[in-house]
Amino acid sequence: MRKDRESKQTLRKQTAIQMRPKAQAERKVQANRPKAQAKAKFAQNVWKGILQLLFPLRCPVCDRIVVPAGEKICLECMGKPRLLTPPWCMKCGKKLAQEGEFCADCRSKKHAFDRGRALYAYDSVAGSIYRFKYGGRREYADFFGEQMAEYLGNFIRSTQPDALIPIPLHRKRMAVRGYNQAQLLAEAVGSRLGVPVCPDFLVRVKNTAPLKYENPKERQNNLKKAFNIARNDVKLKRVVVVDDIYTTGSTMDEAAGTLKEAGVKEVCFIALASGTNV
Numbered sequence: 001m002r003k004d005r006e007s008k009q010t011l012r013k014q015t016a017i018q019m020r021p022k023a024q025a026e027r028k029v030q031a032n033r034p035k036a037q038a039k040a041k042f043a044q045n046v047w048k049g050i051l052q053l054l055f056p057l058r059c060p061v062c063d064r065i066v067v068p069a070g071e072k073i074c075l076e077c078m079g080k081p082r083l084l085t086p087p088w089c090m091k092c093g094k095k096l097a098q099e100g101e102f103c104a105d106c107r108s109k110k111h112a113f114d115r116g117r118a119l120y121a122y123d124s125v126a127g128s129i130y131r132f133k134y135g136g137r138r139e140y141a142d143f144f145g146e147q148m149a150e151y152l153g154n155f156i157r158s159t160q161p162d163a164l165i166p167i168p169l170h171r172k173r174m175a176v177r178g179y180n181q182a183q184l185l186a187e188a189v190g191s192r193l194g195v196p197v198c199p200d201f202l203v204r205v206k207n208t209a210p211l212k213y214e215n216p217k218e219r220q221n222n223l224k225k226a227f228n229i230a231r232n233d234v235k236l237k238r239v240v241v242v243d244d245i246y247t248t249g250s251t252m253d254e255a256a257g258t259l260k261e262a263g264v265k266e267v268c269f270i271a272l273a274s275g276t277n278v
């Protein structure tokens with residue numbers, strides 16, 4: 001019995017001795033971690049610097065190369081995109097000319113989405129958004145996403161979303177453009193707010209003509225059944241749909257309708273800009 005106890009004690013001691021070097025090694029790794037992190041950060045900054053020299057960032061407002069390197073927008077351009085301020089429509093977030101609850105559009109039409117907000121007045125960023133969509137200026141997403149996270153962050157958090165869902169492009173248009181601007185915005189916002197982005201949940205099955213060639217009625221008809229759900233292995237209760245421009249809400253309604261048919265309970269949205277003269 002006594003022997004047995006002794007052997008147990010010896011075993012415990014041995015184990016303690018065996019574990020010591022490992023614990024020391026772990027402490028060493030932990031002590032080295034800040035150094036390793038600093039090294040990685042330095043390498044990252046050097047790489048970033050090289051990239052900035054090779055591909056200098058352009059200002060989303062004036063499209064000139066931003067000075068000093070590393071900034072996302074020129075100092076003098078900072079105030080040019082006009083943030084939408086209250087009063088705004090409680091449903092679609094459009095700027096209201098005077099105090100009120102809903103805009104004329106939302107008073108007369110029942111939307112499929114629950115509510116949404118936009119960041120800028122469209123006329124103040126029209127040229128920017130055009131270059132962002134059609135001029136290959138995908139880098140603007142960094143500045144726009146940062147601003148959306150900052151000014152629409154509280155709204156997004158208040159909806160408690162399971163995911164951000166960018167309005168998808170049809171695969172043919174995606175092949176030509178090479179990127180989906182709504183997805184870039186969603187990723188820039190999602191990474192800042194810690195909300196996952198689901199870019200492959202909703203797909204566009206109809207390749208609709210660009211907005212400028214249609215009147216609102218034609219657009220609404222053309223958008224019918226424009227979207228489909230590509231994944232049924234993901235269960236989402238509340239989502240925030242992300243788009244670049246909100247105008248009549250027909251795209252957003254069609255997307256929200258499809259999402260709700262698939263079982264999503266609440267569909268809110270954010271847009272980079274909204275306005276009536278789009």
Ligand SMILES: [Zn+2]
Nearest residue numbers: 059062074077
């Ligand atoms: Zn500028």
Ligand SMILES: [Zn+2]
Nearest residue numbers: 089092103106
């Ligand atoms: Zn409205």
